[in-house]
Amino acid sequence: MTTERRPKWRIDDVIARTDLAHLLDELAQPAAHNSRGRRWHCPLPSHDDQHPSVTMHTDHRGHERWRCWSGDDTHRGDAIDLVAATQRLPHVEAVDWLARRAGMIPDQPLPPIRRKSRPSTPRFVPLSDVVVEYATACERILWTNTGRPVREWLHGRGFDDDLIRANHIGADPGRSMFRRAKGLPHGASIGAVFPALDPDGRIRYLQTRYLDPGNGPKYDNPASSLGTNPRVAWTRSTAPVDIPVLVVCEGIPDALTAAGAGHRSVAVLGSQAPDQSVATRIAAQAEDHGLNVMAIIDNDDAGRSWGGRLQTLLADHDIALEIVEPPETGLDLNAWANRDAQWARCLGGSRPPVTTDAVEPHVAAARLADLDVP
Ligand SMILES: [Zn+2]
Numbered sequence: 001m002t003t004e005r006r007p008k009w010r011i012d013d014v015i016a017r018t019d020l021a022h023l024l025d026e027l028a029q030p031a032a033h034n035s036r037g038r039r040w041h042c043p044l045p046s047h048d049d050q051h052p053s054v055t056m057h058t059d060h061r062g063h064e065r066w067r068c069w070s071g072d073d074t075h076r077g078d079a080i081d082l083v084a085a086t087q088r089l090p091h092v093e094a095v096d097w098l099a100r101r102a103g104m105i106p107d108q109p110l111p112p113i114r115r116k117s118r119p120s121t122p123r124f125v126p127l128s129d130v131v132v133e134y135a136t137a138c139e140r141i142l143w144t145n146t147g148r149p150v151r152e153w154l155h156g157r158g159f160d161d162d163l164i165r166a167n168h169i170g171a172d173p174g175r176s177m178f179r180r181a182k183g184l185p186h187g188a189s190i191g192a193v194f195p196a197l198d199p200d201g202r203i204r205y206l207q208t209r210y211l212d213p214g215n216g217p218k219y220d221n222p223a224s225s226l227g228t229n230p231r232v233a234w235t236r237s238t239a240p241v242d243i244p245v246l247v248v249c250e251g252i253p254d255a256l257t258a259a260g261a262g263h264r265s266v267a268v269l270g271s272q273a274p275d276q277s278v279a280t281r282i283a284a285q286a287e288d289h290g291l292n293v294m295a296i297i298d299n300d301d302a303g304r305s306w307g308g309r310l311q312t313l314l315a316d317h318d319i320a321l322e323i324v325e326p327p328e329t330g331l332d333l334n335a336w337a338n339r340d341a342q343w344a345r346c347l348g349g350s351r352p353p354v355t356t357d358a359v360e361p362h363v364a365a366a367r368l369a370d371l372d373v374p
Pocket residue numbers: 042043044047049053068069070072075
């Protein structure tokens with residue numbers, strides 16, 4: 001009989017061979033992906049976590065950590081804490097448990113370290129040809145008799161034919177007239193199709209806006225299996241005016257309003273807050289073309305919090321985002337422009353400050369009010 005030597009592993013060696021996201025997948029119940037990153041239900045047996053409260057992050061020393069945001073500060077830690085808590089093991093045994101899981105065998109060379117997954121970034125799905133084919137078909141339909149109601153709706157929003165063509169806007173006549181592949185906008189009723197373009201004008205994604213959505217959703221996107229939402233949609237401006245400003249808007253129709261007035265504009269897609277990747281891409285365009293950046297937000301609390309978030313993110317890129325609110329409660333840029341043809345004065349007369357100090361939205365609005373004096 002031999003006495004077995006208890007392996008003594010270096011914690012760093014074990015942690016380096018442990019992918020915390022994969023471990024959470026094994027030991028906690030994963031929740032569906034969303035654009036803000038991954039979440040899990042709390043793995044602690046004592047916590048009946050109805051909502052997925054656990055997120056993970058990498059700390060400043062490069063160590064992966066998880067945390068349950070339910071309010072109990074003990075539901076957090078590294079991979080070893082996770083194993084200790086879920087397997088009810090003392091810490092040293094949790095280290096052994098992870099070493100075994102990583103294929104580490106005493107007195108043998110350590111297995112190679114594999115690159116860890118990046119759980120905060122959902123998997124990127126390239127755009128399917130099916131989506132571009134749908135956009136192209138809808139653009140063709142727009143200019144036929146069938147597309148007339150959509151054309152009239154677009155004209156009613158202030159979009160002229162040049163702008164509509166430059167941005168490849170289309171008409172979805174509804175699924176009863178136009179059969180489509182699974183995963184495309186459902187087409188319960190007639191809708192306008194707004195492609196999301198990249199900075200070079202290529203179609204990267206789209207949103208269908210039902211003209212009369214009833215109780216259903218106003219906007220419909222392709223399924224994530226047909227392409228990852230790029231979160232930013234660039235527009236093509238017509239009759240460009242030479243003002244070095246990039247206008248950032250909360251949706252494609254508002255961005256088209258700015259583009260129709262000749263301005264460079266970009267829409268941020270989705271109802272959730274802008275993230276770092278949105279800010280990085282906006283900052284890159286602004287820097288490449290020497291542009292100041294101005295957000296024209298919806299005049300409501302959601303718009304102000306959206307603008308504030310984008311301002312914070314862009315400050316990390318040394319960009320001072322100026323925020324402008326339409327002059328009346330509830331107004332968005334499109335509605336504002338349809339009421340006041342002179343709305344774009346807010347772009348011409350003002351320049352963002354050179355510092356990255358936050359500009360309070362009400363200050364920008366006050367400046368705007370000054371401009372309204374004839
Ligand atoms: Zn918990």
